[in-house]
Amino acid sequence: MATIGIIGWGVVGKATGKGFGKKHKIVWNNKNDKGSTPIEDLCGKSDFVFLCLPTPMRADHSGIDLSIMDKVIDKVAPLMASKNTPLIIKSTVIPGTTAKYAKKYPKVEFAMNPEFLTEVNAPWDFLHPDRVVIGALNEDVANRIARLHRDVMGYKFRIFTTDPTTAEMVKYMSNTYMATKVIFANEMAELAEKLGINYDDVADMVGADPRIGKSFLKVSPFGGFGLKCFPKDTVAILGLAKKLGTDLSVLQTVWNKNLKIRKVKDWEGIKGAVNNNL
Numbered sequence: 001m002a003t004i005g006i007i008g009w010g011v012v013g014k015a016t017g018k019g020f021g022k023k024h025k026i027v028w029n030n031k032n033d034k035g036s037t038p039i040e041d042l043c044g045k046s047d048f049v050f051l052c053l054p055t056p057m058r059a060d061h062s063g064i065d066l067s068i069m070d071k072v073i074d075k076v077a078p079l080m081a082s083k084n085t086p087l088i089i090k091s092t093v094i095p096g097t098t099a100k101y102a103k104k105y106p107k108v109e110f111a112m113n114p115e116f117l118t119e120v121n122a123p124w125d126f127l128h129p130d131r132v133v134i135g136a137l138n139e140d141v142a143n144r145i146a147r148l149h150r151d152v153m154g155y156k157f158r159i160f161t162t163d164p165t166t167a168e169m170v171k172y173m174s175n176t177y178m179a180t181k182v183i184f185a186n187e188m189a190e191l192a193e194k195l196g197i198n199y200d201d202v203a204d205m206v207g208a209d210p211r212i213g214k215s216f217l218k219v220s221p222f223g224g225f226g227l228k229c230f231p232k233d234t235v236a237i238l239g240l241a242k243k244l245g246t247d248l249s250v251l252q253t254v255w256n257k258n259l260k261i262r263k264v265k266d267w268e269g270i271k272g273a274v275n276n277n278l
C-alpha cells in the first residue's frame, strides 16, 4: 500500500482520493480546511503527490492565471527535492508549464497527468478512464505512475506515456475540440430552425456516424458552452498561442461566437474558473 498525497481537495482532488483510496492510504491538503494534513507532513510521508489546484482564466480573457500553482510549487518543491517521490500535476496547465517547473527545480521528479473526468460523474469517471496520459521526464517515474493506475483501475484502457508538454497539449486539444464541436452544433441548429426542420433529429442521424459521435452535438437552452473548464481552457490556449505568435483563428472565432450567443456567462460565477472569483 502506498501513501498518496493530494493538494487541492476539490472535484478532481476528491475523485482522485476516492479512486486511489480503494487500495492506498490518502492524505490531503486544502487551503483553509481544518481537516488538512499540513503540507510538510504530506510531502514527508507520501509516495506520490498530486496537485489538483485551480488554474483559472484571467478575468480580462488574456490567458491562464497560474499564480496558485506557482505558489504551491514554490512551497512544495523544496520539500521534495532529491526524494524520488513523483510530484504530479493533475490540474490543467498550459503546455510548457511542467517543463518550466522542472527546470526551476531539477531535483524534483515532476510529472504531468491530465484528468479527463466530468464534474457530474467525477468519482466514476476517474475510475473508468478511456485512456490515461502520463507525461514524465524519465521512464522510472512513468512506470511507477502507470502501475499505480493499473493496480486500482485494471487493464481495460490504454496508458500513454509521453513528455509533460505533450500530456498538457492533449488535455487542451481535447477540451477545445469539444468546445468547437458545441459551437458548430449551435450554428447548424440555427440553420435547421430557419429551414423549419428538427435539429435534434439531424444531430441524432449525424451522431450515429462513429467518425463523428453523438457527444457535444446537443444545443443547450443557454446557447454555446459554459461551466468551468471549456471557457477557461479555451482562453488559456488562445493566450498561449498569442504569446507564441500562432494563428488559432478557428478557435478564436469559436470563443468570440460563444461570448456572443451564450445567454449566461455562468463561468463568471463559478469558483476557480476566473481569477477574480477564487
Ligand SMILES: NC(=O)c1ccc[n+]([C@@H]2O[C@H](COP(=O)([O-])OP(=O)(O)OC[C@H]3O[C@@H](n4cnc5c(N)ncnc54)[C@H](O)[C@@H]3O)[C@@H](O)[C@H]2O)c1
Pocket: 007, 008, 009, 010, 011, 012, 013, 029, 030, 031, 052, 053, 054, 055, 068, 072, 090, 091, 092, 093, 115, 116, 117, 118, 119, 228, 229, 271, 272
Ligand atoms: N472539474 C472538472 O470537471 C475537471 C476535470 C478535469 C480537469 N480539471 C482541472 O483540475 C484542476 C482542479 O479542478 P477542480 O474542479 O478540482 O477545482 P476545485 O475548485 O473543485 O478544487 C480545487 C481545490 O483547491 C483548493 N485550493 C486553492 N488554493 C489552494 C492552495 N494554495 N493550497 C491547497 N488547496 C488550494 C480549493 O480550495 C479547492 O478546494 C483545474 O485545473 C481544472 O481545470 C477539472
